Structure formats: C-alpha cells, structure tokens
Amino acid sequence: MKSKDLQDLMIGSDDVDSVSVKLKKILSIIRKHLNMDVAFISQFVDGKRVFKFVDTESDNPPMHVGDSDPLEETYCQRIVDDSLSNITQNTSDNDITRELPITDKLSIGSYMGVPITLSNGETFGTFCCYKQSSDYTLNNRDLSFLNAISDIASSLIEQNITFENECREIEERVQSVLNPETIDIHYQPIYNLVTDHVSGFESLSRFVTTPYRTPDVWFNEASQVGLGEALEIMAIKNAINGLQAFENDIYISINTSPATILNGAISEVLSDIDAKRVVLEVTEHSPISSYEDFRKALEPLRKQGLRLAIDDAGAGYASFQHILELEPDIIKLDISLTQNIHKNRTKFLLAKALCGFSRAIGCTIIAEGIETNKELNALKELGVDMGQGYLLGRPMPIDQAVSCV
Structure with missing residues (x-):
C-alpha cells in the first residue's frame, strides 16, 4: 500500500x-x-x-x-x-x-x-x-x-x-422527548397586509426541557439517529390539534421535510383534517431527490385544497428551483431579504422581481421577519400580500393566538 x-x-x-x-x-x-x-x-x-x-x-x-x-x-x-x-x-x-x-x-x-x-x-x-x-x-x-x-x-x-x-x-436524549407533552406548539400570526387582519398562523415547536434547547437542535439530532420523522410527525400532530380552536377561515402553516411527504407520512397524518386549512412549508434547505415523486405524493392532498409554500425564497438557488418545479401556492420571502429592505436597493429590487413573478403565476407572497415599520411600509409598497414577524406578532401559546384573531 x-x-x-x-x-x-x-x-x-x-x-x-x-x-x-x-x-x-x-x-x-x-x-x-x-x-x-x-x-x-x-x-x-x-x-x-x-x-x-x-x-x-x-x-x-x-x-x-x-x-x-x-x-x-x-x-x-x-x-x-x-x-x-x-x-x-x-x-x-x-x-x-x-x-x-x-x-x-x-x-x-x-x-x-x-x-x-x-x-x-x-x-x-x-x-x-x-x-x-x-x-x-x-x-x-x-x-x-x-x-x-x-x-x-x-x-x-x-x-x-x-x-x-x-x-x-x-x-436516548431524543427518545426522552418523543412524548406529545414535551412539545408545546406556539403560533405566530400571519397578517393580510391589505386588511391588517390575521389570515393564519405558522406553527412552531417549543420543547419543554431543562436545560432548554432550540427546536433546530432537537430536529437535527433526531435526524442523525433515524428519529427525525418520528419527532416531526409528533410535532405536526400537536400543531394540527390546534386547528379546532380557531375559526374555520384561519389556516395553520406546518414546516415539514420532503422525506416525510415522499414516504406518505404526511398524507396519513392529514387524512381526517380539512386540507383547505393547512399549508405545508418546504424550506430552501430541504433537498428534494425527485420532484416528480414529490408532486405525486402531494397530489391527493392538493386536490383536497391543501396549499404548498416554499420557504426562504431569496436565501439561495434551491428555493427558486423548488418554485419552478413544484408550482407552490405561496412563496415566503426569507428574513435575510426582508431585514432592512427599506434601505437596501438590491434587496428591494429582488423582492420586487419576486412579487412580480408571484403575481404572474398566481402565487401569494408572504414576507417573514418583519421587525420595523419601515420594513413593513416598504413591503406594502411592493404589494406583498401577507407578512409575519416580531413587529406584527411573536410566536405565542394557542390561547393567546386565539384571542388575537
């Protein structure tokens, strides 16, 4: 050798x-x-x-x-x-x-x-x-x-x-949180920027553990040891359980991985749910091995009214490929594009192009991470449909979320 x-x-x-x-x-x-x-x-x-x-x-x-x-x-x-x-x-x-x-x-x-x-x-x-x-x-x-x-x-x-x-x-650590009681779902409001009313909520997992560890750490570790789907499905079940607390015109947005969609786990979880009240978010950071298989896996749910959102648009090339291949109903502008958009011409022009593109293909645009009134005004000027961020409302327990509608 x-x-x-x-x-x-x-x-x-x-x-x-x-x-x-x-x-x-x-x-x-x-x-x-x-x-x-x-x-x-x-x-x-x-x-x-x-x-x-x-x-x-x-x-x-x-x-x-x-x-x-x-x-x-x-x-x-x-x-x-x-x-x-x-x-x-x-x-x-x-x-x-x-x-x-x-x-x-x-x-x-x-x-x-x-x-x-x-x-x-x-x-x-x-x-x-x-x-x-x-x-x-x-x-x-x-x-x-x-x-x-x-x-x-x-x-x-x-x-x-x-x-x-x-x-x-x-x-062992992940197994210790594979219990519905250890995941508390918080809901961040998504506002219609024309009517200033809440249209829906993004569901976000919060783990009730000591010491506290952020959700991304838990989900990354679960994926490393083959428990990613189990943890994801449990969080999704907890999230959709909150649907009944809201009025019928309110939807819930759920973050999910392509693997969970491709293997049919999502279809099983949502089988008894009003699909019109659910949005599935697929992030820029989630690779999709086969767009054709992905579309086929989601087709029955989309026929029932389920909407698909591409998250993190503007953060990288993958989100644009997702948009072109999957024909989503919603495009979410990444926080990196939203922050300081009022004083960064390059960001403003890219967001403007995305807004024009979304209107051309019949997509709704949601801006994430809105934290100042100047950012909000710039996004309204662009004709962004909806927005979410700390300025409009932080993630909150379900009882607070229901009261803010």
Whole structure:
C-alpha cells in the first residue's frame, strides 16, 4: 500500500459511516496485499469473538458480520494471550490450530492475526486474515505490515466507538422527548397586509426541557439517529390539534421535510383534517431527490385544497428551483431579504422581481421577519400580500393566538 493510501484512510473520518467505509477498505487492501482469502476485524464482547468487519471475494463466505464464537474456541484469544504465534503458515502443523474446531469450521489453512489495542490499553479485538491453503511464504515482514495497518485500524475504531457512544447518547436524549407533552406548539400570526387582519398562523415547536434547547437542535439530532420523522410527525400532530380552536377561515402553516411527504407520512397524518386549512412549508434547505415523486405524493392532498409554500425564497438557488418545479401556492420571502429592505436597493429590487413573478403565476407572497415599520411600509409598497414577524406578532401559546384573531 502506498503512503498516500494510508493518509487518505485517515482523512475525513467524521462520522460512523465514513469510518466504517475506511475500515472496510483497509480490510480489502490487506487481504489483497497478503494474497489471503478472508480478512476480518473482530471485537471481544461478553466472552465472545464477534465479527465486526469482514472482507472476502467468496460468494458464500464462511462468516458474516455479527457472527460470533466463544473466545476460548478462537485463534483470536490465543493470539492476544500469546499462546499462539501471530503467524501460522500451516494450521495442520501446529498442535493448537490442528485441534481447534474453528480451523475446520472456517477452513483455515494459514493465518495471521494481531491484537487491536486502544489508547487506554484495552484490547478491542483482533485484526486477522487467512487463506484456506497453507502458505510458507508468510514472514515477519508481512507481520510488521499487518501491525502497522492494525495501528491505523485502531485509531479509526476509536473514532467509531466515540461516534457510536455519541449516537447512543443522542438517541436516548431524543427518545426522552418523543412524548406529545414535551412539545408545546406556539403560533405566530400571519397578517393580510391589505386588511391588517390575521389570515393564519405558522406553527412552531417549543420543547419543554431543562436545560432548554432550540427546536433546530432537537430536529437535527433526531435526524442523525433515524428519529427525525418520528419527532416531526409528533410535532405536526400537536400543531394540527390546534386547528379546532380557531375559526374555520384561519389556516395553520406546518414546516415539514420532503422525506416525510415522499414516504406518505404526511398524507396519513392529514387524512381526517380539512386540507383547505393547512399549508405545508418546504424550506430552501430541504433537498428534494425527485420532484416528480414529490408532486405525486402531494397530489391527493392538493386536490383536497391543501396549499404548498416554499420557504426562504431569496436565501439561495434551491428555493427558486423548488418554485419552478413544484408550482407552490405561496412563496415566503426569507428574513435575510426582508431585514432592512427599506434601505437596501438590491434587496428591494429582488423582492420586487419576486412579487412580480408571484403575481404572474398566481402565487401569494408572504414576507417573514418583519421587525420595523419601515420594513413593513416598504413591503406594502411592493404589494406583498401577507407578512409575519416580531413587529406584527411573536410566536405565542394557542390561547393567546386565539384571542388575537
């Protein structure tokens, strides 16, 4: 293996998946370099040797990731306690390997293995490889190479352990809030800028936890451990439960991810809801893998009157692509465009262009983040249909929201 290959294996390992990919690559390289049939990384867990990573060209490998054997029946334990040499050129010639059932079980003819030792001195397991035939060419130079690669694997495994522990902590933390009572929905009013009346509310999650953590932190962590949809759906259910508290001409806007739409979860949640009173917001920051599939997934709900909003327009290219591909009912101007629009000509002209475009395609424009009267007046001058922001009303509990209509 070239030194650059070693460097590449150490760079960029910043999550569990990338570490796993690198460990698998290491196994493949070592197996091919030493002309072996199988290479594997094992972990010692509760008195067993567990295969964590396996590399082989066989279509019918003798072991799979997750398989295990009692430690006392393995080469691995004997290599760690020095009762078996790191190199066995012919297992039939060795008194220990010849008698071990694992030799026949895995069809081991020749074998090399070294311990994987973590920085705290703990033995994680072993880095091993073998072939079905004997190999009298295996030597100490090969062993030195295997030891060097094992050191790299050890470093990556420590990263993997760290990431796995972090994921477990995150999962436990997210599981602790997967309870409707831990999510309090606040509602921020959306005003019609012509009539100065409330037309609807954007629903925003607030987590009742100590210490307090912002919603974006909770949803990001949930996504990291595969609980993003569960948390999102729970928040949406809490939000739409508030519909009954408002008059029938008031709608609720819900933030959702494309994945939750594409897999049908949104359709299920909204199956018994008056779709005309719901707006789904898709943000600029949410990539959509297939616009065609997205449109098909939403088609039944949109036929029932559900409206689609593209959030964060003006914040980047993706929002414009969303608009062109999805033909939304509402375009929401991003707060970065709204702030100081009265004294920034570039922002004013971009908003003007978006307003003209929205009118041409029959879209409603909502400006977010309005905080001053000067911003509000500039947006009214542009003909913006609706607006929301701290100047008009902060997010509030539902009882306050109902009273402000």
